[in-house]
Amino acid sequence: MKGIKSRKIRLVVNGHIHELEVGGRPGQIKPSHTLAHTLRETLGLTGTKVSCDHGACGCCTVLMDNQAVLSCMTLTVECDGKKITTIEGLKDPKTEGLDPLQQAFIDHTAFQCGFCTPGILMSAKALLYENPLPTEEDVKEALSGNFCRCISHYQVVRAVMSASEEVR
Amino acid sequence: MANTYRYIGKATPRKDAADIVTGGSRFLNDIKMPNMLYGKVLRSPHAHALIKRIDKSKAEKLEGVEAVLTWEDVPDWRGGTPRCTRILDRKVRYVGDAVALIAATNEEIARRAIGLIDVEYEVLPAVFEMEEALKPDAPQLYDEFHGNVVTPGVPFFGPKSLQEVVMGDVEKGFQEADVITEGTFGYENIPNPLPPEAPGAIALWEEPNRVTLWVSNQASYMDKITLFHVMGRKVEVRTIGGPCGGSYGSKFMSWQVQTYATLLSRATGKPVKLIFTKEEHLAAFTMRIASRMTARVGMKRDGTVTAVSGTWLIDTGYYSMTTQSQVAVGCGEVQIAVRCANWDLKPKIVCTNRNASGIVRGFGGQELKCTLIPLLSLAMEKLEIDPFQFLKKNFVKPGDGYFWRDGIWYTYRGVDFSKAMEGGAERFGWGKKWKGWLKPSAVEGTKRRGIGVGVHGNADIGEDASEAYVRLHPDGTAMLFSCVTEHGTGQRTNFVKMVAEVLQLPLDNVSITPADSLINPYEFGPAGSRGTYAIGSAVIAAAEDAKRKLFELLAPKLQAEPSELETADGVIFVKGHPEKKMSWKAMSVDRTITGCGRFEPDYTLSNCMMTFVEVEVDTETGKVTLCRVVNATDVGQVIDPLGLEGQLNGCLGSGGIDSALFEETILDRSSGHILNANMIDYKWRTFSELPPIDHVVFETPIPSHRFHAVGVGEIATSPGPAAVLMAVSNAIGIWLHEYPVTPERVLKALGKVRPRDRKGGVA
Known part of the structure; x- marks a missing residue:
């Protein structure tokens, strides 16, 4: 060109x-x-x-x-x-083990159709890098640009909070 | 009652969970094939026009373009009910109608080719309003539909297919009434269910008459059947369903995009992938039907409805594939929600020059109730009847009946949902908050709160047929053959749970086949709320049949009768004598055992959802905030608690509660263009605006299901919108008649803004 x-x-x-x-x-x-x-x-x-x-x-x-x-x-x-x-x-490159966030999403069934889930997980991961101990409001704010039509939101917030609690 | 099941009712991870959280799920657009071409659609800029001439020569010469198809190049394949809508036609009927199909070696070339096709149109007058379309001199969309009225009835539902609610004697009913009210309410904002994954298909044609389609759909087996009929019953169709990135009903019917891909593959001999853009998804794929009801209602002081008489106008857009089905089911559902002996409710389905309406959660009933519950409320207001008490009293009870979609009368044999409704009212605090009609539940300065309630039930939980096989292997594993795709409800995992429960196998030892129509038996698909009861019953029957055959085979070896045997974890043993046992291996390593199950339709059961909402209205700005939601239901037996919670949380999205608050597709009613066909201008709820939500779930066992369960997922969206309209009307003390309750509409009702002349805009 x-x-x-x-x-x-x-x-x-x-x-x-x-x-x-x-x-x-x-x-x-x-x-x-x-x-x-x-x-x-x-x-x-x-x-x-x-x-x-x-x-x-x-x-x-x-x-x-x-x-x-x-x-x-x-x-x-x-x-x-x-x-x-x-x-x-997102997996641990050495152990190939799931990131605690991924495991929390599985444990809380924090998805329905799962199409928007990769984007939500990455937004949540960025939040936890910046703020390892977020409040529920922080989580909602950080994910406010992520569309989910099935309404997995409530279970997502719970999963992110539980993943961050492991750090606590 | 203690749960004695191994899996049923317990939280277990979804089978596809690891794939979903690692990006391993292969959605349709993630599939690539050697020599694959990319399809695009040239769409009409006019709402109604005849194509006088198409010159595609320039597009065909572009390097990388392998096919350009217009109406002159394609067979007379037709969709719609009845089948009148050609796949490509000489006439275009809405802004976005398909004019030409292009296949090229990449998307960019296909996009460029669109711009090289020269089309000359003869623009025709268009019509965008139902009442206008019904006038004698209105533009006619089809020769087949005189006066733009779509032929009623659904052949698939049988010769008596329900077309209206007519019974008893309405004149007598009105004479018995203590009060008669009348009015018009409209639910006409045509929200889009808007799954995140856009509609699409990949097709591979093989001469002379076979096509394989990779689909991302809610009911992949039905695609095969729909396409067979669309393609003139001359093409052998195989569908392979994968994970579906959201549907909410809409992707039950994707015949157009699937047929476009098929035609392009047929023309090129190569696999063709065609995925809609988000703009096409919003402007050229189906949305909710528009509903407007004008009716008279007679009511007694005790809340008995004595008569309902009126017209129900339904705008289906430029064609209907399923609107008659939605009307039939809606007419059935209304009898489930409102007990009344005298009906004369006449639906009329109208064609207009806008994008088509199709299936969305609620399937006719939501659209009908969004207009009928406000009409009933006018009578309740006059008689000072509490709407919660009214809806509880009038919802179907055991021994009541209804004409269902096939026009046949069924006597309801399910549970009385009153207890679940009372549980919901208690959790919500309805009794304390209800202050009477058009009265706010609280006022604080310029903010006024109001409450509302809605209800919905659907006898589709046992609709249509399902078939399944379960195959047992000597290594102690089982495989479920069921043509069910995963569209978000978790049902593929739930069916595996049911098989594992019947066979007492570890969950990891039960798998499910891909949703490939070549290997699986007939499956209508998880439409409505039929998954748990209808599909589940077929799956359970297949597992039980396989178990029976296994016991018959091995009983002689254990010197016992088949009826004395039990199995767990791949070991068969004599009940009460666990030492007399043998492994499934004993069936012989060169054998499998297959059980078959089938579910026959049963319309004598309904599910139920009651939704309570509280809103706050800012009387200065007109903004309505949803403060609280409580859903109440009875599911017989929870299969998967987290999956159920997800389904009920879904009440907000996919054209549900939010379609009463802010969601709408904005149609320019002078040009026919959709003005918000992108995800910035089409409004949706974000994480930072989540209202507190609560679910009250009762479990009254249903005897006719092995695990006593009925499905409920579909209907979560349906009672909410009418409840919101009621709540806002109560908060401001004035009836609102339209959805959504935008600040403009609220301020207009409050007399704070003058009605604007929006002749060119949305009503």
Whole structure:
């Protein structure tokens, strides 16, 4: 593509380094590609879900340097040098054991259809990085950008509180 | 009563839980296939037009485009009831109607190709209002539907399919009444159930006449049957259902997107994935029916309803696939909620030039009750009758009856729900808070509180047929064959629990097949609340049949009668003599045992949900806040407590309670465009706005189910909206007649803003 210098960007996704070429050919990262697109289509990490594709519903939330970002509103070319964590990377990399948050979601059946759950889990994880001992109000505020239509909200809040209580 | 079950009624993790929390669940859009193409739809910008000419040559020349199909290229496949809606037609009937289908090597190319198709339209006058559509000179949507009235009746429900509620003598009923009231209420905000996962399909056509579809649907076996009829009964359809990212009824019927993918695969010989965008989901996939009722109600001082007479207008949008079914079930449901000897309630389904209505939780009954309960309330107000007492008194009791969807009279043999209702009223504090009609329960400065109550019941818990197999293996495991997809209710796990309970196996030793129509028997699917009772009974029967066959096979080896045997954890033993035992291995390692189960429809049972709400109205701003919700029900026996809680919490979303508070699809009634077809402008409840919610769940055993349980999930959304309208009306002392209770409507009722002329906007 004219005007775009051939260059590489480096992403660390779930602990794995990915060197990706920017360009217009198949397999390259186009400047218009969103992080959600790259994760799902280029890297095959389909655990991250896209619902509104509009930055409104939080479904596609992933962590960038441990902070929650909407991957459908983030361009991949802006992520050079960043550490990205997706739902697939939430497990303990050494033991392969579930994160306490994931276990709490299982124990509280904190989901129904489960489509919005990866995004909710990543938002909750970002909250716990920032504030390991949140109040219920903190949890609700942190998740207020996550759409869930089944109304798993009440059980989610309980699960996040119980995961944080393990830290207490 | 102590729970003596091993699994039933106990909290157990969902079978799919680990996949869901690790991102391992493969939803439809996560599937990729070699050589897969991506489909897109060119949609009409006009609400009503004839296609005069389409030039697709430029699009076809674009590199990567493999097929462009218009109405001239496709067979005469039709959907709708009756089947009048062509899959692609020369005429478009709403803004968003499909004009052309494109398949390309990636989505971007397919999107670009849309812009290269040149269409010349002859724009026709359009109609967006039911009353307008019924006028003699109104634009006609179909040659088949004179006056835009859709042919009533549902062939699938039989020759007497319920089309109205007519019985007794309404004139006599009105003479017996102490008070007669009349009015009009509308529930016309056409909320979208809006599952997070957009509708879609992947199709692979094989010549000459076979298609395999990967679907993300609520009832994948029924897709096969629906598509068979749509495709002229000449195509062999196989459906493979995976996890469904929310449905709430809507994805029971996805024939259009499935057929688009099929046609594109047929044209290219390659697998085609077609997933709607969120805008298409909101503007071109089905939403709630619009309901408007004008009726007279006769009532006695003691709360006996003596007569109901009137018209129920239903706007189905540009076509109906299931609206007649919803009307039939709604007409049945209304008799369950309101005991009355004299009815003359005449529904009329009308076509207009907007996106189509379809299935949403509540299935006709919610839409009907949102208009009828306020009408009954006008009479209750005159007679100073407490609505809680009224709804309790008039809900179906054992020995009462109703005409169900097939037009046949059934005598109700379920439980009396009065106790559960009283339990709910007590938890809510109804007795203390009820101050009378149009009176707030509390006033603090400019804030006024009000309470309301609604009720809903559906005899669909035993509707339609289900079949299942259970296969036993010598290694002490069992496999359930059932064509049920997981759409969020947890029922796939619950059926595994039922099998494990019957066979006394560890939960890990029971699996369930993928929802593939090729390997599983007939299954109507978890529609309405039929999962627990109807599907559950088929599953239980299959497990019992397998167990019986196992005992018959091994009884001689244990020198016992089959009736003397029991099994647990893959070991068979003689009752009372646990030492006389043998492992399932004794069936021989080269054998499996398969049990079959079938459930036959049974309309003599209903479920029930009563919802109490308290709202606070800010009389300065008009904002309504939901302060508290209490749901009351009786489920016979809880199968999974956390799953049940989730279903009941669901009362807020998917076009439920919030459809009375703020949710609406905003249709520009001059152009036919939907103005809020995105998730910023379409309002939904966030985590920071959760009201306290409480569920009062009774367990009165139902004898005809092995675990004494009935389903209740579907109806959680249904009683709430009418309760909200009642609560807000009580808070401000003025009847509101429309949903949702937006600040504008509240302030208008309070006389604080002038009625705005919104000719171009929503009513």
